[in-house]
Amino acid sequence: MKDSRSLAKEIAIAASEKKGRNIVLLNLQEVSLIADYFVIVSAGSSTQVKAIADSILKKLREEDIVPRSREGYQEAQWILLDYGGVVTHIFQEEQRQFYDLERLWGDAESEQFQGS
Template sequence: MTEANLAELAAAAASDKKARDIVILDLEGVSLVADHFVICSANSTTQVQAIADNIEERLEEAGITLLRKEGYREARWILMDYGACVAHIFVEEDRRYYSLERLWGDAKSYSYQE
């Protein structure tokens, strides 16, 4: 599975749980952190956790191992590290505050559409 396919699979899993404003950033040549970020928003901390759980489950089914997960208990911003791809699931106000899309403005970005 390519890194782009991994990002698409994570975005699809987020979409399954009604994540909003799903964006994939292509960081190749821009960052050493990861090749792709998947960024999405949720209405509540409960939904943030449900999105994270679904991403973890769907990627595990595809044989992809989660390396690290941060922020699950507070569930305002959960970061899921899959190496080449990192998923960021936010409650809406925290996403606006941290504005990762602006921070990584040099990266190509596209909205995920089912």
């Protein structure tokens, strides 16, 4: 099993390959028991939100890594993929601004993903 940081980076790479924007890794290890990392991604449309989620699911499934849960896929405004130590949030921009997870988890170390 991959460590949480490696998994978070792999998820970020898969998201960037589908043109995910403003990809942020939040390191929650010192501030929460919910997860070690959040990966937060923006997309321009519900179609792109689903494409990013599908890319992540496919890439990790190839390594026999499956999410514990998946939420929001039908509406595709905000899809959550829970991989245990890493929770991925794929938002349409309006929802990302509304929920503002980066502010909510402001005590977490934040890293802007710059690509592979």
